[in-house]
Amino acid sequence: MNQYKTFGWYAARVTPHLPKKAFKPVPMRLFGGLAYLLISIAGIMTISLYDMNLWIYLMISGVLGACFAAMGFLGHEILHGTVVRNKMISSLLGAVAFWPLTTGPRLWKKWHNIEHHRHTQDEHKDPDAWFTVEAYNKSKLIRLIYRLPFVVRAFFSMLSLAVTFTAHSIKMFFSYIKDFKPGKQPAVWLQFVLPWASWIGLLLWIGPLKWLFAFVIPVLIANAIVMAYISTNHRLNPLVPVNDPLANSLTVTVPKWVDVLHFNFSYHTEHHLFPGVNPKYYPLVKAKIKEMWPERYHEMPMQKALALLWKTPRVYFEKDELIDPKKAVVYGSLGNGLNGLALPSKHEKNSSPGSLKAQKNKAKKAQ
Known part of the structure; x- marks a missing residue:
């Protein structure tokens, strides 16, 4: 991509083509959430x-x-204000929806709505951005992990999706609790403690074996499902100097019935362009984006995106490429040479022997 644009630049051009009702809350979505809650x-x-x-x-x-x-997908909608607009009600409903994933609404709004959405794929400000060669070089633990064979790292990286959301949520709590005003910190603490207290209380009531099936296995499954989307949302995209949702986000495609069950969570580029629009209307947004900027838009089937995550490393090199520091092999990111086979980037493949050697030498210095 030759030139990055802000999400406001795109939104200004797409908005006139959307119906006014797309910008209104859709409380009927709560019936789906109620069904999941009762089940x-x-x-x-x-x-x-x-x-x-x-x-x-x-x-x-x-x-x-x-x-x-x-329920987590619906909680995401609710806390963006696209289901109900009343802040007190949306916080209460969001707390219920995120209860199984043990994430409080105030933390989520700070972590996701503010920091992630404002600074998407900014290597310094996005709390969800993956690390760079510089960060790799500073961490003994990460360098130790990257000494493992690629297939071993890939296997455990995919396996870790079953715990990543919960683990990252806990990390975000301790990262951001100090950013809340002293008068608001008790409420944030309460929203963090109450879900865990309820699940631990369930353990004390029913015992460890039943608790394994009532909470542990379900939350592992929930983590895996949620992270299958979240891990493909941005981790194949480049780090960017401008918050450009067509450059830094990926929409995955899943069967229509899955979109129904998951509240259209697959439409992620559309979400970053219009976080205040209910996902019910994202197919309209997608159609307009593909009409206006087909060469900039990134989408692929979920299974292909997950396969690419398996085949590529997660260390950024020169912002728009990914590198395996152990082998000093550089791969492209979406929009920058990445293809379905996860071969080395177009930039590297077209390099002269001299420039390629210099590039690898630079990469090896990070080890």
């Missing part, structure tokens, strides 16, 4: 009150995990 309560109570075959417990755990993830 979750029923599943937890069934495990808690009845002694059944472990395979039945496991099936219920799968349903609970799917419900926990979907």
Whole structure:
């Protein structure tokens, strides 16, 4: 991409083509959330009150995990103000929706709505951005991890998706709690402690075996589902000097019925362009973007995006490329040479032997 544009630049050109109702809240989405909530309560109570075959417990755990993830997707909508506009009500509903993922609404708004959306793929300001060669060079732990064979790193990276959201949420709490005014910190602490207290209370009531099926396995499944989207949202995109959603975000495609179950969470470029528009209307936004800037827009099937995550390293080199420091092999990012086979970037493949050697030497210095 030759020139980055701000999300406001794109929004100003797409907005006139959207219906006015697209900018209004859609409270009917709460009925889907209510269904997930009731199923979750029923599943937890069934495990808690009845002694059944472990395979039945496991099936219920799968349903609970799917419900926990979907509630998180709806909570994301609610806390962006696209379901109800009343701040007190949206915070309450958001707290309920994010309860299984143990993330408080005030923390989420600070971490996601403010920091991530304002500074998407900014290597210094985006709390969700992956690290650069410079950061790699400063961390003994990361350098130690990158000494492992690539396939081992890739396997454990994908496996870690089952815990990443919860772990990152805890990290964000301790990173941002000091940024809240002293008078608001008790509420943020309460929103952090209450979900964990309730789940630990459930453990004390039903015992560790049933708790494994009522909470641990479901939350691992929920993490994996949520992170399958979140990990593909930006990790294949370049780091950027301008918050350009067509450059720094990826929309993945999934079957229509999955979009229905997951509240259109797959439309991520559209979300970064219009976070205040309910995802119900993102297909309209997508159609207009593809009409106006087809060469800038990034989309691919979910399974292909996950495969590319497996095949590429997660260390940024020169902002628009990814590098495996162990092998000093450089890969492109989306819009900068990345292709379905995750081959070395176009920049590297077209380099002369001398410039390629210099590039690899520069990479090796990071080890």
